[in-house]
Amino acid sequence: MKILIIEDEPALSSSIAAYLKAEKFHCETADDLQTAASKVHAFDYDCILLDISLPDGNGLQLLKELKLNGKTDGVIIISAKSSLEEKINGLQLGADDYIAKPFYLSELSARIAAVIRRRKFNGAETLVLNELSINFAAKTAYVLGKPVYLTRTEYDLLLYMVVNKNRVLSKNALAACLSDIVTGGFNEFIYSHIKNLKKKLTAAGCSDYIKTMYGTGYKFEIDT
Amino acid sequence: MKLIDRYTRSYIGYAGIMLAVTIPVLYFSVQFLVARRIDQNLLRQKKMIVSSISNIAPNEPFTHTIFLEPGLSFSPAVLPITESDKFSVVQHFDTTDNDYEPWRVLTTTVYIHRKPYLLELSSSLLDKEELIAGIVLMVGIILLLFMTGLFAINRSLSVNIWKPFYRTIGMLNNYKIEKDEVLFFEKIKVDEFAELNTVIHSLTARNAEVFESQKSFIENVSHEMQTPVAIQQVKLELLLQTQPLSAAQYRLIADLMDNTQQAGILHNCMLLLAKIDNRQFRDAELFSASAIVENLVEQYALQADLKKIVVNLALAGDIQVQANKGLIEVMIGNLLNNAIRHNSTGGSVQISSSKNSIAFTNSAADGPLDENTLFQRFHGKSALNGGTGLGLHIAKKIADLYEFGLRYDFVSLQHRFTLTFL
Numbered sequence: 001m002k003i004l005i006i007e008d009e010p011a012l013s014s015s016i017a018a019y020l021k022a023e024k025f026h027c028e029t030a031d032d033l034q035t036a037a038s039k040v041h042a043f044d045y046d047c048i049l050l051d052i053s054l055p056d057g058n059g060l061q062l063l064k065e066l067k068l069n070g071k072t073d074g075v076i077i078i079s080a081k082s083s084l085e086e087k088i089n090g091l092q093l094g095a096d097d098y099i100a101k102p103f104y105l106s107e108l109s110a111r112i113a114a115v116i117r118r119r120k121f122n123g124a125e126t127l128v129l130n131e132l133s134i135n136f137a138a139k140t141a142y143v144l145g146k147p148v149y150l151t152r153t154e155y156d157l158l159l160y161m162v163v164n165k166n167r168v169l170s171k172n173a174l175a176a177c178l179s180d181i182v183t184g185g186f187n188e189f190i191y192s193h194i195k196n197l198k199k200k201l202t203a204a205g206c207s208d209y210i211k212t213m214y215g216t217g218y219k220f221e222i223d224t
Numbered sequence: 225m226k227l228i229d230r231y232t233r234s235y236i237g238y239a240g241i242m243l244a245v246t247i248p249v250l251y252f253s254v255q256f257l258v259a260r261r262i263d264q265n266l267l268r269q270k271k272m273i274v275s276s277i278s279n280i281a282p283n284e285p286f287t288h289t290i291f292l293e294p295g296l297s298f299s300p301a302v303l304p305i306t307e308s309d310k311f312s313v314v315q316h317f318d319t320t321d322n323d324y325e326p327w328r329v330l331t332t333t334v335y336i337h338r339k340p341y342l343l344e345l346s347s348s349l350l351d352k353e354e355l356i357a358g359i360v361l362m363v364g365i366i367l368l369l370f371m372t373g374l375f376a377i378n379r380s381l382s383v384n385i386w387k388p389f390y391r392t393i394g395m396l397n398n399y400k401i402e403k404d405e406v407l408f409f410e411k412i413k414v415d416e417f418a419e420l421n422t423v424i425h426s427l428t429a430r431n432a433e434v435f436e437s438q439k440s441f442i443e444n445v446s447h448e449m450q451t452p453v454a455i456q457q458v459k460l461e462l463l464l465q466t467q468p469l470s471a472a473q474y475r476l477i478a479d480l481m482d483n484t485q486q487a488g489i490l491h492n493c494m495l496l497l498a499k500i501d502n503r504q505f506r507d508a509e510l511f512s513a514s515a516i517v518e519n520l521v522e523q524y525a526l527q528a529d530l531k532k533i534v535v536n537l538a539l540a541g542d543i544q545v546q547a548n549k550g551l552i553e554v555m556i557g558n559l560l561n562n563a564i565r566h567n568s569t570g571g572s573v574q575i576s577s578s579k580n581s582i583a584f585t586n587s588a589a590d591g592p593l594d595e596n597t598l599f600q601r602f603h604g605k606s607a608l609n610g611g612t613g614l615g616l617h618i619a620k621k622i623a624d625l626y627e628f629g630l631r632y633d634f635v636s637l638q639h640r641f642t643l644t645f646l
Contacts, residue, residue, distance in 0.1 A: 009451055015458040080450050102454035102488045105461045153526065168464045170481050179526055189530035214474035217464070
């Protein structure tokens with residue numbers, strides 16, 4: 001999978017690339033509109049991460065161009081949190097999703113996976129991890145072929161951890177995947193939901209892949 | 225009082241006094257002049273008669289008949305003999321008009337053939353009276369017309385002269401600095417108003433410049449402030465993935481991530497406050513506030529769940545609001561967040577609405593809050609509940625921006641915030 005990261009802040013783009021490389025994504029970066037434009041014209045990408053505030057112009061301009069050429073699939077815009085207009089404009093111009101700075105890499109990774117899923121398989125993919133399989137279209141998890149009843153929250157958490165498998169995920173990052181509302185002090189509820197999720201999976205015969213890290217973080221540990 | 229009314233008052237006062245004084249004065253002056261004329265005529269007549277008398281030959285017989293004229297009468301003098309001229313006004317009954325008419329009479333004694341005769345000369349005052357009345361009335365009417373006409377002309381001129389001024393005032397009334405406009409005026413002939421317009425134009429141009437530079441400053445700051453926080457958050461997340469990672473290292477990193485998140489939230493809050501202060505949220509739309517409340521309650525369901533808080537939604541009817549939708553979402557979100565955060569475990573939140581207000585009531589984990597400091601910045605900030613201390617302050621600021629009411633009261637051991645829309 002090829003990803004283009006259009007971001008002028010090198011610390012950010014390198015961090016994103018570092019995280020995604022482990023997911024076996026091939027990452028390219030561009031730090032201004034011009035470089036980005038030439039890259040987009042030259043290659044096709046599975047997903048494009050587009051930062052709105054670029055030094056030589058507004059990222060939305062590139063989005064407009066892409067739309068004109070019918071190439072807007074797989075664009076995730078990165079905007080500043082305080083700018084609602086940018087988010088609305090971007091989505092109206094045909095971007096698939098948006099993520100606001102500051103963000104968690106694990107959340108970005110989950111959104112990229114979702115965008116690619118929608119694009120490549122119309123969301124009809126099934127992910128198989130040993131005895132666990134997830135049917136995205138039906139939003140159902142199966143263990144040994146049998147469906148497991150999960151609440152919406154539990155399904156979202158499972159999906160998030162599976163996409164970011166073998167990564168240490170902090171409570172805050174997990175909370176961020178469930179709710180757009182970023183507030184401090186509310187992240188303890190993750191604990192009870194994960195506990196229920198683990199119970200349900202193991203009860204269905206799944207190995208216990210969800211590991212608690214140092215008491216406050218989690219990791220979906222699996223050999224693939 | 226309006227300028228033109230002041231002018232009108234003075235003018236009417238002056239005109240009133242002028243008319244009230246002039247007409248009587250005119251009447252009496254004309255009266256006096258005419259009377260004097262009449263008397264002078266009578267005296268002239270007397271002189272003529274006296275000279276005619278002296279032309280009579282001493283031995284010529286004298287008969288009254290020579291001097292038979294209307295208004296002239298001879299009669300033998302009776303004692304006492306008055307030598308001097310005497311003027312008087314006598315009323316004669318006129319058979320033609322069937323009314324009494326005034327006459328001016330000159331009575332004097334003349335000697336004919338050394339015999340004294342009473343000479344009476346009369347002149348009718350009737351015509352004169354009517355003439356004077358007519359003249360005074362004519363002059364009065366002309367004066368009145370003149371003054372009225374002058375007044376009308378002045379007034380209509382005034383209205384025209386002040387038109388550009390009122391236009392300027394109209395434009396100023398609609399001027400809002402956040403509309404970011406510069407006022408342009410068309411050329412006008414009155415120097416003073418032209419100068420006023422020029423000054424206003426420069427003022428608005430300067431304001432627009434300042435506003436623009438402040439806006440771009442805020443936009444720049446927005447980008448710059450979030451970048452370090454974003455980098456920090458992302459690097460910490462990568463650090464979390466490094467191996468080997470001890471428990472102690474993990475905890476340190478987790479704490480750092482919490483703090484970074486807090487910093488990010490704080491930055492966003494301060495930025496929002498600055499933008500509101502700078503009147504940057506000008507665009508508004510009509511939408512349902514009730515729908516937003518419902519939406520937010522759904523979004524906060526997870527948070528409420530943690531503290532086992534039950535949220536009761538009882539919205540009566542739909543409240544339509546004209547404002548910036550994002551701001552209203554922040555405002556209501558903060559009120560809801562507050563209701564959940566400053567609540568005891570297992571508590572409740574009640575959201576009810578009436579025709580144009582929504583009330584957020586929550587069971588109190590503590591005593592009543594101080595209304596005076598409640599909406600200030602960083603009030604209620606505590607490490608325990610992890611809030612920024614800005615939630616209510618921002619909500620109040622947004623409410624004030626649109627002149628919505630946001631009140632707090634403590635009723636039946638519950639905190640209640642009432643949001644009143646226009």
